[in-house]
Amino acid sequence: MVKPLHIGNRQFASNLIQGPLAGVSSAPFRRLVWRYSQPAFTYTEMISCKTLLNMSIKSRQRFITRAPDEGTLCFQLSANDANELAEATKLVTDLGADLVDLNCGCPKKKIRTKHAGSKHLSDPSRLAQFIKAMKDNTTIPVSVKIRVDGDSDDNFNRDIGMVIQDAGADVLVVHGRNWRDDYDKPVFYDQIRYFTETLSIPVIGNGDVACHDSLQAMLATGCAGAMICRAGVGQPWLIGALSAHLTDVPFTKPVPSAIGALFVEHVAGLADLLASEKFALIQARKFAKYYGREIPERRNFCEAVNNCETLSDLAYQCRRFFV
Numbered sequence: 579m580v581k582p583l584h585i586g587n588r589q590f591a592s593n594l595i596q597g598p599l600a601g602v603s604s605a606p607f608r609r610l611v612w613r614y615s616q617p618a619f620t621y622t623e624m625i626s627c628k629t630l631l632n633m634s635i636k637s638r639q640r641f642i643t644r645a646p647d648e649g650t651l652c653f654q655l656s657a658n659d660a661n662e663l664a665e666a667t668k669l670v671t672d673l674g675a676d677l678v679d680l681n682c683g684c685p686k687k688k689i690r691t692k693h694a695g696s697k698h699l700s701d702p703s704r705l706a707q708f709i710k711a712m713k714d715n716t717t718i719p720v721s722v723k724i725r726v727d728g729d730s731d732d733n734f735n736r737d738i739g740m741v742i743q744d745a746g747a748d749v750l751v752v753h754g755r756n757w758r759d760d761y762d763k764p765v766f767y768d769q770i771r772y773f774t775e776t777l778s779i780p781v782i783g784n785g786d787v788a789c790h791d792s793l794q795a796m797l798a799t800g801c802a803g804a805m806i807c808r809a810g811v812g813q814p815w816l817i818g819a820l821s822a823h824l825t826d827v828p829f830t831k832p833v834p835s836a837i838g839a840l841f842v843e844h845v846a847g848l849a850d851l852l853a854s855e856k857f858a859l860i861q862a863r864k865f866a867k868y869y870g871r872e873i874p875e876r877r878n879f880c881e882a883v884n885n886c887e888t889l890s891d892l893a894y895q896c897r898r899f900f901v
């Protein structure tokens with residue numbers, strides 16, 4: 579069964595979430611997710627508070643634009659200054675965010691050296707101040723997304739989980755990998771379970787959920803909900819299909835030609851959002867392996883997408899390969 583999810587003052591009919599992916603989770607992607615799926619909510623890409631507060635209104639559009647046909651949205655912020663985080667929290671609340679999240683999981687060196695992302699996990703008292711800065715400046719639920727510490731004993735996880743809960747976070751998202759791990763190591767389900775068994779706030783499990791079995795493995799940690807990230811790219815129907823499976827109703831996935839058309843629609847939406855067909859086509863190169871995951875000539879398709887110079891080229895290649 580798809581279970582309802584309670585977070586702070588909000589209640590959601592589903593406990594499946596499409597999570598944040600920098601470079602992917604902007605409005606053109608999210609609206610496709612909503613067309614086929616009814617997640618509890620989706621996330622924006624990670625947005626740096628500094629950038630958000632200082633960039634021109636035009637440049638902000640990539641991050642703040644919300645399509646009319648998308649649903650509940652959590653804005654994810656990256657911060658290394660509690661005052662900026664407070665201001666950015668107010669701003670995204672005024673912009674209509676339904677939830678706001680602090681990124682405490684990003685493993686990238688350029689983010690960690692700025693004392694943001696997963697670096698927050700090494701300074702729990704500073705992290706608590708950051709969460710309080712968010713809570714003091716909004717009435718919407720506050721989410722925190724972390725990675726586990728796969729190298730330590732349980733003390734690290736216990737301390738950080740308690741600090742986040744005591745500081746007032748309404749929900750904790752746990753990606754079951756250490757910040758030192760890339761994506762090839764298996765997810766530490768036992769460490770996600772540690773949070774679900776210790777905390778009273780809802781814990782959302784994340785990592786490698788891509789099908790019914792991996793979803794069941796994640797739900798078996800006792801998490802209140804599951805977050806899907808990479809597997810949703812190129813198959814915006816995934817949460818819809820997983821929900822249908824859980825509720826035992828039939829689900830028909832789009833035929834290949836429709837998947838090709840979705841890819842084109844995604845990239846055309848990006849071209850509008852970024853006001854640049856060229857830049858959208860560069861982004862499309864990253865998405866090709868996802869949309870093309872089931873086509874037999876995936877390599878050739880990705881190469882063909884790399885050579886597309888216009889949206890018409892892309893549409894032509896999609897018609898050729900998605901048959």
Ligand SMILES: Cc1cc2nc3c(=O)[nH]c(=O)nc-3n(C[C@H](O)[C@H](O)[C@H](O)COP(=O)(O)O)c2cc1C
Binds near residue numbers: 654683
């Ligand atoms: C290309 C890429 C971009 C990502 N961007 C973000 C991000 O902006 N914010 C974030 O919290 N996590 C980000 N992540 C991590 C994912 O949200 C997620 O935790 C991770 O991919 C594991 O989930 P999955 O196996 O369902 O993909 C990113 C991961 C990838 C591969």
